[in-house]
Amino acid sequence: MKDNSDMPGHLARRFQQIAVAVFLAEVGEAGFDLTPVQYAALATIKANPGLDQVTLAGLIAYDRTTITGVIDRLVQKGLAERRASSRDRRARELEITDEGRRTLRKITPAVESAQRIMLQGLSTGEGDELMRLLRKAIAAGNELSRAPLREA
């Protein structure tokens, strides 16, 4: 039988597990309580003010049923707002709050530090190559998950 470490699926799970742990550790040490998922959502809301939930989900490849709870928590923490859209009464327009902006700004060094730590065992060239290969594999498999990436 194959060893676990010969299975890309197992390696994917393990790398993601470490990535989340490192993110939470760095961000927590900086005094913030934000998950990787919440961070990505908040940063994307800031970069695309007024976007709706489906568009947000597409931009970061989340399932639309997952995003509901994520935004609930961002709103509950006072970092984002959810408003009814005037153009489409089904949709919700998302905005970042001033506190959300402040949090993003202050949290950035910890987030960047976390990205470095995840790759700490690799040289710079190896880290770049890993990201390139991941991007390529992800692009080829984009449509295979229920939550594919969608351009704006």
Place this chain on the structure above:
Amino acid sequence: MKDNSDMPGHLARRFQQIAVAVFLAEVGEAGFDLTPVQYAALATIKANPGLDQVTLAGLIAYDRTTITGVIDRLVQKGLAERRASSRDRRARELEITDEGRRTLRKITPAVESAQRIMLQGLSTGEGDELMRLLRKAIAAGNELSRAPLREA
């Protein structure tokens, strides 16, 4: 601001997301209802008969609080058995059942096919290199998650 695709953490999450979807699709098409986590646990029980839950968790880098539920479901499906250990009354000895063995045997082609599909966008050499880099990054970060890999 950095793009998502420059963040190893985001790429990790996305690759894992696709890997799970591909696994479930291939295994489901073969007529089985087994998650990647359940598969890894079952295969490891088969390879290490009578091992306890903490050892199993270490071998596949699961949290010990997660493994309880995973084994519950394997037992519930009739694929594994959980027995009290005679040497240590705190511990549970895990065994695969005949049906578990049958399931593993029949599911293997689907699992291997899933591993290939995850890397379908890469050449053979690139796939090998991706796995090498993931293994290296994971080895360096092994102790950073609550559920590090532990040798037998």
Place this chain on the structure above:
DNA sequence: CGATATTGCTCAGTATGCTGACTATCAGTA
């Protein structure tokens, strides 16, 4: 215009994963 299809969002249910706490048991030592 009206029937139909599609879309945006939510919800119930299930399965990882984690934190932190707790019980029962075991191991080492004074």
Place this chain on the structure above:
DNA sequence: TACTGATAGTCAGCATACTGAGCAATATCG
């Protein structure tokens, strides 16, 4: 042997992720 610490397992609680269903609103087409 009694005390102390460590270990195996479970549990409650929270946060992703997914499936599948449903509701309300919009878009499309005959």
